[in-house]
Amino acid sequence: MTDDELTGDLLRDLAPQVLGVLARRFGDFATAEDAVQEALLAAATQWPTDGVPDNPRGWLIQVAYRRMIEMVRSEQARRAREDLAARREPADRQRVPALDDQLTADRDDTLVVLLLCCHPALSPGSAIALTLRAVGGLSTAEIARAFLVPEATMAQRISRAKQRIRDSGTPLRMPEAADLPARLAAVRHVLYLIFTEGYVASAGDRLRRVDLAREAIRLARALHARLPDDTESAGLLALMLLTEARSAARTGASGELIPLAEQDRSRWDAGAIAEGVALVTWALPRGPLGPYQVQAAIAALHDEAPTAEQTDWPQILALYEVLEGLSASPVVTLNRAVALAMTHGPAAGLAVLDALDDDARLIGHHRLPAARAHLSEMAGDHARAAALYRTAAALTASLPEQRYLLMRAARLP
Template identity: 70%
Template sequence: MSAEDLLRELAPQVVGVLTRRFRDFDAAEDAVQEALLAAATQWRDEGLPSNPRGWLVQVASRRMIEQVRSEQARRRREELAANQVPVDRQWAPAADDDESPDRDDTLIVLFMCCHPALSPASAIALTLRSVGGLTTTEIARAFLVPEATMAQRISRAKQRIRTSGIPFGMPGHDDWAPRLEAALHVLYLIFTEGSTSSGGPHVQRVELSKEAIRLARAVHELLPDDSEVTGLLALMLLTDARSPARTGPGGELIPLAEQDRDLWDGNAIAEGVALITAALPKGPVGPYQVQAAVAAVHDEAATVEETDWPQILALYGVLERISPTPVVSLNRAVAAAMVHGPAVGLDILRALESDRRLAGNHHLYAARAHLLEMAGDFGAAIESYRAAANRTTSLPERHYLTIRAAKLAAPPTPTPTGHGTQTP
């Protein structure tokens, strides 16, 4: 394991130790970030310490004590300036009889960062920093926003945690399910953004999808019997397995039907299939498991022609019942078209056009364009491809959709006849 990977694995554990010891998640998280930066430099020059976690805890604790003393000194100066008698405040770490050198609070830290009280954007940023060990600069670069903007987002998230009075500990019985659901949703959003970038010049942001898989593995190790945790990890692996074939030499988007399947990661597919095969019989079946099952059907097809579309259509029917969203219905429409013909799929899409949640969504126009092309209505397909291209913020996707429209609009290339004469 590289030093960078080790630091990311240890980051939430050290945040947990300091938060439990000092009862201040905000200050603990800042101190750990400073310790991680110090370790990245010192360990590179001097090598790994014998106890990397202990080293980080010691350095971060020292940083935190310095922060507290600096804050106390500032308050004393303000009190003196206001002609008030300074109050002698004694401060010390809280005793914790339950603290163990080997205790891993990763799951607790994840639950704090993904609390339902936070917006998805704030939870994603805080999770990547506190649980993933990424710097604010790295997160800002991944989401194509200024570093100051990301810093404010993280600061607001920590402020929300502070004011909400969320205790540091595992959620109670009644709060367990929604907290775990929120945490898995945040990891899913991180992976989705990494796997299919919503904007910018790249199809994928590999650093985000890899980090989401790493964090999903960590949660799975802590909760190996939770079928939805297993389903989410399987979904990530099965989707990420196709990533080497999703872009061409120039970074252009290559759709699933045109990908070179020899480039797919067979080991990731085998692991993902094994995970979802083991999870489905345990129940209850949740949306991540069903999506993983769909991904497995795609990945196990040796060619696009061998894809079991009836099974995919049935799975989307299940998913639509347990987790009804317009995006799920959109995918079911495409599957229905592959099984029953484009007219059936187009009928489903027409019913979705009135759904405000899909208003202006380029996926709706892209799906319609694809089905119209299947039906041979090239004029309408061109119009929909162009409409989809105008609505996406992903440059590779816009380029792909524009080319699809241009190819349909181009007149057929005449067959070469030699010497400029026509064949009879």
């Protein structure tokens, strides 16, 4: 890893901690987040030439603090900021604080900030954008590029998310014990969506977006580190590691998609697989059982198979049946149909897929015709399979997936 990458990782680790310090002191998450972004930009500009300071966290707090003071005291925002501070703080603290131990105390608010960014008042898209900026330390431009939208559009999305949090009146603190499981589930869902978009880009000419997948794993590590006894957070990290471990083998020399069964398994990341297997092995017996743990167990079975032919499909089928009981969805059913076909033959899997024809959640999605094409090809119905591959190709916005599906159709006799 280069010095620039190490500095970038350090800044991303520190960003939510610095944000927590300022947001707690000033009671204004939105403005504090803007100040922290400016501090991160200053660090990214100065540290490569001046060197990383001895106390990088304290440096960022100082710079963000000074910028926050400028914002609070500005003519445009002074009255609104002072009124907000007056409402949120007792009379003996209604002043701008000095930069002392109160601000530089070694308190880590990463988990609290993460929970706030995944507030239930936010849509998934807004929560993803705000999480990547406030907790991930990514700039608005970087997030916009990752999701193929104009920077102005992403800036508006982030601004609206911060306004919703401000309007909700939610303070920067841990949720009540009764609310915590649901809030943590929302955090895991947002991190999973970030990873999924990174691992299989939903649109564009690239199969994956490495920066998003990497950032999702980093955030999942941070969540697991702060909740080491939470089995479902461990399961989420395991799932990401076990899936990402195959990334080097997923594309060919020209960027073409290579399906799991045809991948060169010697190119898989053995270290990531070992770590993921260890995590899911630790989590499963402790309970409670959750969907990410089950998905990680399925991924582990794929990763531990020496060849595609040696994959333990009956065990994978059994796990998909468990997953349907925990978190039923048409995508889970579709995956169970494939596992059923690999265990009991394509006709059994196709029968399950037929039951999904009327599910509105899959209408217009390429997954169903692609799966049906695969199972029809297994059954020897090549004409039907070719037509279904072409149908699926027309429905996906991912150019690598589109090219792969058309290639599958063209290869059939």
